[in-house]
Amino acid sequence: MPEPTYTIAELAREFALTPRAIRYYEDQGLIAPARAGVQRVYTRRDRIRLKLTLRGKRLGLSLAEIRELIDMYDTAPESTQLARLLEVLARQxxxxxxxxxxxxxxxxxxxxxxxxxxxxxxxxxxxxxxxx
DNA sequence: CTTCTCACA
DNA sequence: TGTGAGAA
Structure with missing residues (x-):
């Protein structure tokens, strides 16, 4: 089974966003979809990051805070990530x-x-x- | 569908 | 934190 992929329009529809907003999140470093030529190709992983972004927004976090947490999601050890998350939540x-x-x-x-x-x-x- | 820019709230 | 328009 090949990875399921998504177009920006599909994700926009699924999450009730405008494609422009999704590109904006990309500009802010929250997602980094692959390209097929000039078009963005979103993988399941990009989709998860977008979902995490929206969860952060519901908590009232800034895009910068969300970016930091999302980056840790696939770099830092979970204990570090959770500790940082608790700090951000306390500040919020x-x-x-x-x-x-x-x-x-x-x-x-x-x-x-x-x-x-x-x-x-x-x-x-x-x-x-x-x-x- | 894409990039980029300017303007607006 | 986004949006809309317009050019290319």
């Missing part, structure tokens, strides 16, 4: 928690403004009784 967790703090601060400020607005509105609808 810290980043998300910081974002959550920032969002909560803005939400609190929003609460304050809303309260002021409602107070003003109430004042207009039910004006203070005039003195007579």
């Amino acid at each position: 967790r810290a980043k998300l928690e910081q974002q959550r703090e920032d969002i909560e601060a803005v939400l609190a400020e929003l609460d304050g403004f809303e309260r002021q607005c409602r107070d003003l509105l109430e004042g207009a609808e039910r004006p203070a009784p005039r003195k007579r």
